[in-house]
Amino acid sequence: MPVTLNHTIIPAVDHRAAAHFFASVMGLAELPPAGRDGHFAPVRVNGTLTLDFMAVPEPPGHHLAFDVDPETFDEILTRLRSAGIPYGNEPGHPDNGRTDHPLCARGLFFSDADRNLYEVMSPA
Numbered sequence: 001m002p003v004t005l006n007h008t009i010i011p012a013v014d015h016r017a018a019a020h021f022f023a024s025v026m027g028l029a030e031l032p033p034a035g036r037d038g039h040f041a042p043v044r045v046n047g048t049l050t051l052d053f054m055a056v057p058e059p060p061g062h063h064l065a066f067d068v069d070p071e072t073f074d075e076i077l078t079r080l081r082s083a084g085i086p087y088g089n090e091p092g093h094p095d096n097g098r099t100d101h102p103l104c105a106r107g108l109f110f111s112d113a114d115r116n117l118y119e120v121m122s123p124a
Helices: 015-026 070-083
Strands: 007-012 040-044 050-055 063-067 106-111 117-122
Touching: 007 015, 015 040, 015 050, 015 070, 015 117, 070 106, 070 117
Parallel strands: 007 050, 063 117
Antiparallel strands: 040 050, 106 117
């Protein structure tokens, strides 16, 4: 069996709000609370991976990068623009409104209130 990532923990002050923000931008499903006493707010990324948002008092911020097809990229970009969420083509400038990514045809970064930096990359 190949090694696959099952889940990772994403720290946030308000884990449910952070999960909702991420799921709504990415067009993903929020799952019911999980863990003892529902301390995780999971978001299903694909058939084998969930991001489990967990409340912590001072989240350090993580960087997560996602490969998507061109249609999904367009949908994410539309949701970002519609919601007025800043995005950009560089991790140091996730608010410059550009999608010309240095590693792929189109890509962008956006962040949440907990300093988590999300990267979305598309081959076309």
